[in-house]
Amino acid sequence: MLYRIQTLYLLISIFIYSILIYFLCALNKNIMDFFEWNFSFKKTILIFLIICLFLSILSFFLFHQKKLQIFFNKINILINTIHEGFLFFSCSQWNKYTLIMFLFFILCICLLYLTNKAIKKDIELINSINRIR
Template identity: 90%
Template sequence: MLYRIQTLYLLISIFIYSIFIYFLSSLNKNLMDFLECNFFFKKTILIFLIICLFLSILSFFFSHQKKLQIFFNKINILTNTIHEGILFFSCSKWNKYTLIMFLFFILCICLLYLTNRAIKKDIELIHSINRIR
């Protein structure tokens, strides 16, 4: 549902992923050069971005199935962590663009964690209401 805080968190993460995919794929010559790593790692980073975006969109559309949404978010956090590791170890020189990219992915991990916490609070609220009945 669109009025819950976890939906806002997911929309922000989807927005961040889509912005990075747009800039990394469409403006390939200008923005992919700041990574200063070989071609394999550049494509790997783009593939991990697409996977993370797809998992966030799936989690957004499964808003009525809370357990499945938590599962997709946990897989997305794991994928983001692997992506962060690849980005951290593959780049030889750190500049401001790489640091901004790194910090935005940490922000996405935090948003997905907050999404899971909000979903778990909703589940606990539903269980407490069922106990009252």
Template identity: 35%
Template sequence: MLQRIQTIYLFIAALLSGVLIFFVSLWSNETGEPVYVDEVLIALGMFLGSALISLITIFLFKNRKLQFVLGRINILLNFFLLGVFVYWSLIVPGEMQISEKGIGMFVPVLSIVFLVLANKAIKKDEDLVKSVDRLR
């Protein structure tokens, strides 16, 4: 059942976390050079982990409960990643390494939106199956 709408949402979230991050910069350093995700290993691991969880979740369409739980874990991972970015950009004293924020710091927010939409559609499917089971 790969033709469901949550598959599209999960695929978009995987593309955002796994592909788009290599093309947009996270921030510019003090010399004005853009810093990409492959230079920050913690962020790279989190982004690729999020993309991998999204891709695994797509193929678990027979187990909607596990699919829903993995979606929530992925949302939490993206919130943690967003928190790391906020910490790096605001709390670091004097902004020694982060002088200008890039669009790459916004990618976890977009990923969270698509993951929430996917979880909403998964929940809707689960409720539909439960309502059909009651009629039997």
């Protein structure tokens, strides 16, 4: 349902992914100079971000199929965790842009976890109503 709290969580995560993609694409000259990464690494980051954004949008539009929505959110959390580990172990220089990126990814993981938790509460509520009937 579009008026539930999990919808708000998903919209915030979609917004964060969009901001990250914007910073990686539009402000490439300013931000990526601080990272000092090669082109293939930047491309990998962008591909991970696009996959995560696509999964969040897909999960947003599958609000009628709650089990599938939970599944896509779990995949998104897994991809975010892999992506964050990949960034953590390959980052040689820490600066404010790197820390902001890490914080955004952690925030997205937390939002997706809260989304799954709210969806599970909805499923339990629907099941309890079905038992009462």
